[in-house]
Amino acid sequence: MKEIKKYTEILFYSKWDSIEEWQKVFDKKNIKLLKWPSDFKDKTNYYNIKYAIVWDPSEKMWQYFPNLKLIQSLGAGVDHILTKNPPKNCVITRLEDPNLTNQMTEYTILSVLMCYRKYFQYNELKNKKKWNQISPFKAEEFKITVLGYGNIAKNIVKELLRFGFKINVWANKKRHLTKTKYYYGHKQLYKSVQESNCLINLLPHTSSTYNIINSSIFKILAPEAYFINIGRGKTVDEKDLIYALENKLLNGAILDVFKNEPLKKSNKLYTLKNVFITPHIAGITNPTNYAANILIQNIKSLNTKNKIKNRISLAKEY
Numbered sequence: 001m002k003e004i005k006k007y008t009e010i011l012f013y014s015k016w017d018s019i020e021e022w023q024k025v026f027d028k029k030n031i032k033l034l035k036w037p038s039d040f041k042d043k044t045n046y047y048n049i050k051y052a053i054v055w056d057p058s059e060k061m062w063q064y065f066p067n068l069k070l071i072q073s074l075g076a077g078v079d080h081i082l083t084k085n086p087p088k089n090c091v092i093t094r095l096e097d098p099n100l101t102n103q104m105t106e107y108t109i110l111s112v113l114m115c116y117r118k119y120f121q122y123n124e125l126k127n128k129k130k131w132n133q134i135s136p137f138k139a140e141e142f143k144i145t146v147l148g149y150g151n152i153a154k155n156i157v158k159e160l161l162r163f164g165f166k167i168n169v170w171a172n173k174k175r176h177l178t179k180t181k182y183y184y185g186h187k188q189l190y191k192s193v194q195e196s197n198c199l200i201n202l203l204p205h206t207s208s209t210y211n212i213i214n215s216s217i218f219k220i221l222a223p224e225a226y227f228i229n230i231g232r233g234k235t236v237d238e239k240d241l242i243y244a245l246e247n248k249l250l251n252g253a254i255l256d257v258f259k260n261e262p263l264k265k266s267n268k269l270y271t272l273k274n275v276f277i278t279p280h281i282a283g284i285t286n287p288t289n290y291a292a293n294i295l296i297q298n299i300k301s302l303n304t305k306n307k308i309k310n311r312i313s314l315a316k317e318y
Helices: 019-029 043-048 059-064 098-116 119-127 151-161 186-193 238-246 289-304
Strands: 008-013 031-035 051-054 070-073 091-093 143-147 166-171 181-184 198-201 226-229 252-255 275-277
Touching: 008 019, 019 031, 019 289, 051 289, 070 289, 091 289, 098 119, 098 151, 098 198, 098 226, 098 252, 098 289, 143 151, 143 186, 151 166, 166 186, 181 186, 238 252
Parallel strands: 008 031, 008 051, 051 070, 070 091, 143 166, 143 198, 166 181, 198 226, 226 252, 252 275
Antiparallel strands: none
16 A cells, blocks of 8 residues: 655544554554653644544643544444544544454454353362263354454354354344344344354444443343353443342353443453453554554545545444
């Protein structure tokens, strides 16, 4: 891909990502990343900033950049931007990177196999120092429902099909899939999850998905059921989740995302033996040429009024 010939400065903000590592990627592309707020002591450069690459920015930050035209998320999600009242008429894009997709797929496959091979039950037996064998699932009887069907979910479903699992997919948009049962729209949500052994959440957080996964969902899963969440924490009613885990509506849960992060030490989820917790690491954004080139391509497209790649819909909120 051709480089941007004119030296370009881009706003960078993230508490979790290293600007130094990203700068190494952008160095050969005539782009200088400026970290907020340390690189903005001279207020005169506020007006020169037209592009930003961020994760979980402060809402107050936007007021300093009146000429901002494009905001690139450092992750696949954009709710961390949309909930912070970004500038109106500013294009917002999400990160789509094969590296991130592969990580999310690996995490999901590992999680599904933990459930399928009854890791939670064997871990409990280990803690009790019991040597018992448990009747395994049969792959064709292990029913999985995937909520959401973006690019990451598509790759996950493709890999899960290799194991011979019975898979349902639910999403908001109507589609025609051949290798899995497909459901769409709120009316078909409950039908898609009914009697599922494994519920995988990949939904984004929007006004229509907030707490969409709750007791009414957990109650209609199979007698032995598991929940995997790598979507967004705010799509799950946490109180209902804890109730389901305590009362065996769920045999176990593997959780990578939560309503409030970092997860507070007082959160009851930490105390439950049938929960496996990771700190939002199912997919970690790595500085890659692929991600950098997408941003550069979108800057060019913005200036030439061509189609923006991975542009989010403000109406759909994703």
